[in-house]
Amino acid sequence: MFLVFTFVTALAVGPLLSLHAQQFPTRRLAPDVFAVMGDTGRGSEGRPNAGFIVTDSGVVVIDALASPAQGERLVQTIRSATRQPIRWLVLTHHHPDHHFGAIALRRAGARVIAHPDVSTGVDEQSREAAESVWTQVVGKAEMRGFAYADVPDVPVTSADTLRLGGKIIVIAHPWRGPAHTAGDLIVWLPDERVLFAGDLLIEDGVTMVVDGSSRGLLAALDTLAGLDARIVVPGHGAVPAEPRALIARTREYITGLRAAMRTAVEGHRSLNRALDSLPPADEGRPVSLHSRERRNANRVYLEVEKEFMGLDGGP
Numbered sequence: 001m002f003l004v005f006t007f008v009t010a011l012a013v014g015p016l017l018s019l020h021a022q023q024f025p026t027r028r029l030a031p032d033v034f035a036v037m038g039d040t041g042r043g044s045e046g047r048p049n050a051g052f053i054v055t056d057s058g059v060v061v062i063d064a065l066a067s068p069a070q071g072e073r074l075v076q077t078i079r080s081a082t083r084q085p086i087r088w089l090v091l092t093h094h095h096p097d098h099h100f101g102a103i104a105l106r107r108a109g110a111r112v113i114a115h116p117d118v119s120t121g122v123d124e125q126s127r128e129a130a131e132s133v134w135t136q137v138v139g140k141a142e143m144r145g146f147a148y149a150d151v152p153d154v155p156v157t158s159a160d161t162l163r164l165g166g167k168i169i170v171i172a173h174p175w176r177g178p179a180h181t182a183g184d185l186i187v188w189l190p191d192e193r194v195l196f197a198g199d200l201l202i203e204d205g206v207t208m209v210v211d212g213s214s215r216g217l218l219a220a221l222d223t224l225a226g227l228d229a230r231i232v233v234p235g236h237g238a239v240p241a242e243p244r245a246l247i248a249r250t251r252e253y254i255t256g257l258r259a260a261m262r263t264a265v266e267g268h269r270s271l272n273r274a275l276d277s278l279p280p281a282d283e284g285r286p287v288s289l290h291s292r293e294r295r296n297a298n299r300v301y302l303e304v305e306k307e308f309m310g311l312d313g314g315p
């Protein structure tokens, strides 16, 4: 049931995308490195960001968006920029809005690099059920031709370097455990100092830890900060002017939430009372900002309670 709760209205609140193969807006981050911009300003309710890197030996794509139709539009967007063949698709994690378009990239010739842990939550429903729920979110037309395509041809569980056409592309699991999800990967271009962070960073909302771990997220943020990126592409929202500021803001949010929940646990305040200080969740909008803040708080309370009772060694 988890995905129902997370995503059922994630995209339904916005206008349905046109099915015509329009291109998505792109932003050039460095020579031959592009961000494909999502619905900036709508947080996790909007279409996420993606990206692509053009080399003399083919194209590497980062994330596949939320449906085969969106994946096809992504292919069109890439084809409008280069005639190079699409060689690789790297998935930053296995949430549907980032990979349900993967089949379109595969059909265009891409092989998939991803973390092999495709689970997205402890109480995750089956892959079949997730597909049918997601079809309700984006509509049947958007999902035409869908098949799962996120199981990696090349699994990455720590760090690997892809060298293609003179470009160095580092693909890494940012931390040895779950952070945003169990299957997070980041894409780092050391020469250009460009980082694709997936949903570890959300510019127009807050990063979710419901399928991951708040302590893990803090550890992952250390990894991101250590790279000292010139440009960072978050999973959702604008490319921030100051990568460090977005990392710091994310850290402050998680640290503050952990401290508040720790105080509640130590003061023997119930989960419900601990959540009282937060704005109410938005009815029918499980990934709206207020709903996410509340769900994160709920999750962090349980995490901190476990730590407090010494049941979780953690990082």
Ligand SMILES: [Zn+2]
Residues within 6 Å of the ligand: 093, 095, 180, 199, 235
């Ligand atoms: Zn996500």
